Amino acid sequence: MTDTALLDENPSTTANGTGRRVPYRVFTDPEYHAREQEKIFQGETWSFVALEAEVPEAGDFKSTFIGETPVIVTRAADGAVHVVVNRCAHRGALVCRELRGNRPNLECVYHQWAYDLAGNLIGVPFRRGLKGQGGMPGDFDMKQHGLKQLRVGIVGGLVFASFSQSVVPLNDFLGPLVVEHIKRIMHKPIKVLGDQRQYVHGNWKLYAENTRDPYHASLLHLFHNTFGLYRSTQTGKSLMDSEKRHSLLYSIAASNDDAADKQAYGDSRTFDTEFKLQDMSLLKGRQEFDDGITLVILAVFPNLVLQQIQNTLAVRQIVPKGQEAFELVWTHFGYADDDAEMQAIRRKQTNLIGPAGLISMEDGEAVEIVQNAIVGEQQATSFIAMGGGRAEDADHLVTEGAIVGFWDNYEKLVGFGTSQ
Amino acid sequence: MLLDTPSRYELQQLTSELNALYAELIDDDRLEEWPELFVSDCVYTVISRENFERNLDSAAIYCDSRGMLVDRIVSLRKANIFPVHAYRHILGPTRMVSTTGALAKTQTNYAVLMTRTDGHTTIYNSGKYIDEIDLSGERPLFRSKIAVFDTNLIDTMMVRPI
Numbered sequence: 001m002t003d004t005a006l007l008d009e010n011p012s013t014t015a016n017g018t019g020r021r022v023p024y025r026v027f028t029d030p031e032y033h034a035r036e037q038e039k040i041f042q043g044e045t046w047s048f049v050a051l052e053a054e055v056p057e058a059g060d061f062k063s064t065f066i067g068e069t070p071v072i073v074t075r076a077a078d079g080a081v082h083v084v085v086n087r088c089a090h091r092g093a094l095v096c097r098e099l100r101g102n103r104p105n106l107e108c109v110y111h112q113w114a115y116d117l118a119g120n121l122i123g124v125p126f127r128r129g130l131k132g133q134g135g136m137p138g139d140f141d142m143k144q145h146g147l148k149q150l151r152v153g154i155v156g157g158l159v160f161a162s163f164s165q166s167v168v169p170l171n172d173f174l175g176p177l178v179v180e181h182i183k184r185i186m187h188k189p190i191k192v193l194g195d196q197r198q199y200v201h202g203n204w205k206l207y208a209e210n211t212r213d214p215y216h217a218s219l220l221h222l223f224h225n226t227f228g229l230y231r232s233t234q235t236g237k238s239l240m241d242s243e244k245r246h247s248l249l250y251s252i253a254a255s256n257d258d259a260a261d262k263q264a265y266g267d268s269r270t271f272d273t274e275f276k277l278q279d280m281s282l283l284k285g286r287q288e289f290d291d292g293i294t295l296v297i298l299a300v301f302p303n304l305v306l307q308q309i310q311n312t313l314a315v316r317q318i319v320p321k322g323q324e325a326f327e328l329v330w331t332h333f334g335y336a337d338d339d340a341e342m343q344a345i346r347r348k349q350t351n352l353i354g355p356a357g358l359i360s361m362e363d364g365e366a367v368e369i370v371q372n373a374i375v376g377e378q379q380a381t382s383f384i385a386m387g388g389g390r391a392e393d394a395d396h397l398v399t400e401g402a403i404v405g406f407w408d409n410y411e412k413l414v415g416f417g418t419s420q
Numbered sequence: 421m422l423l424d425t426p427s428r429y430e431l432q433q434l435t436s437e438l439n440a441l442y443a444e445l446i447d448d449d450r451l452e453e454w455p456e457l458f459v460s461d462c463v464y465t466v467i468s469r470e471n472f473e474r475n476l477d478s479a480a481i482y483c484d485s486r487g488m489l490v491d492r493i494v495s496l497r498k499a500n501i502f503p504v505h506a507y508r509h510i511l512g513p514t515r516m517v518s519t520t521g522a523l524a525k526t527q528t529n530y531a532v533l534m535t536r537t538d539g540h541t542t543i544y545n546s547g548k549y550i551d552e553i554d555l556s557g558e559r560p561l562f563r564s565k566i567a568v569f570d571t572n573l574i575d576t577m578m579v580r581p582i
């Protein structure tokens with residue numbers, strides 16, 4: 001940050017030709033990272049924190065993060081879901097040190113301050129002192145010293161939380177398109193199948209771009225092409241909410257599919273290539289949705305991807321770890337009423353997705369090769385123009401419009417200029 | 421059958437050697453030979469301890485035939501894009517858990533070190549193998565191999581078998 005005049009210039013208006021330019025410093029500079037924590041993750045947004053199905057019973061809790069801030073998701077005795085900051089109101093220790101569990105209340109191990117599942121302080125050891133000595137001051141008010149309680153919103157069993165008291169209601173933040181597609185997948189009770197955790201050595205926003213980018217799908221991910229698996233779902237759409245925060249990428253299987261083939265091989269067909277899958281059962285699936293959609297990547301600003309890829313269903317939560325890394329938590333799920341065959345299908349198709357996913361593992365590498373190439377870069381920018389370079393919907397997949405939408409929102413919340 | 425009435429010592433020797441060869445084929449990048457250590461209707465699973473101990477299915481890798489193992493390797497060679505790296509397996513002793521007929525159940529601790537092209541070596545994955553080894557043929561073969569990993573963050577991606 002040496003040349004303020006240059007850096008303060010809005011890069012989106014300095015383009016040579018039509019397109020969005022994003023300065024690479026937003027992926028490497030700690031100043032942006034700090035501002036994102038304040039303006040995005042603790043600002044006027046809702047962050048995904050859990051599936052309701054992860055905390056089904058009273059007393060269940062899950063610890064996770066919003067941005068880099070540790071939070072706890074709990075289910076109270078009355079059935080309500082609460083989200084609190086995982087930091088003791090006393091001297092700041094983590095209250096909850098496990099990934100998940102069940103407890104009647106939350107207790108800090110340091111000095112055993114105890115909180116109910118909504119985060120209200122209910123116990124302070126030696127509050128009145130011992131034998132007339134010590135103790136908290138007379139004006140100590142338990143009500144003023146609870147865990148920080150966040151606003152909670154739930155749509156289709158997806159739990160979101162916000163630090164902001166002024167943020168628009170969750171449904172308005174998501175918009176009708178996103179709500180519709182959350183409810184499409186979450187249309188009946190789900191069953192959690194497990195988590196996969198991936199550590200990517202790159203800035204979290206590179207993954208936000210990646211999941212709004214239909215352009216790369218058939219170019220980076222070569223599994224289908226290599227094995228001569230023709231995908232009838234290569235046509236699709238790229239849509240956004242009215243604010244262009246969120247991105248829906250989806251594709252539909254061709255309507256002339258033979259029903260028996262569909263039963264056997266999902267939406268895949270083979271054509272002659274050098275390589276054949278020895279075991280085609282990997283692609284055996286079932287049509288689960290009447291609309292014929294076989295692929296949905298719903299990227300919800302700022303930290304969630306809800307996905308359906310064939311018969312795999314999952315949420316992916318993005319957890320930044322400094323400006324140069326993030327953790328990606330995949331929580332796979334099926335439906336509570338899945339029969340044995342459907343359970344077997346989902347188990348096998350999990351091979352396709354996640355950190356070891358045959359059709360998706362490249363995304364981690366894609367993020368890292370960008371991060372490695374932009375080290376220390378202050379002036380240079382990317383150039384995002386496929387499909388027109390504006391945050392516009394498309395009824396095809398040769399577009400980067402939803403990436404532009406992400407950056408338009410980023411600019412509004414964080415800005416591209418530097419303060420120094 | 422390899423031996424008529426193998427002693428416990430002989431069984432442990434056979435199963436240890438199988439695991440050593442398994443590691444060697446992966447570490448020396450002889451991946452095309454790796455599926456040959458499994459019976460044709462094998463099960464190979466790489467799963468986090470977090471999921472395994474909750475009895476949850478979701479695995480990083482789940483193959484229920486030797487063909488699927490071959491497909492993984494062809495995909496690695498021809499389709500998948502990943503950072504250039506090499507593995508080095510460090511295996512603990514193989515412990516015989518039980519034997520039933522020609523099927524031996526064993527357990528072996530492992531650590532997989534990963535070295536990328538920048539020369540840095542990191543602990544990529546550590547955990548234990550829970551194996552079922554078929555001793556009915558001319559050489560021992562894995563009927564089932566479950567790699568349960570403690571390393572709860574997969575570094576970038578997982579393309580090579582564990």
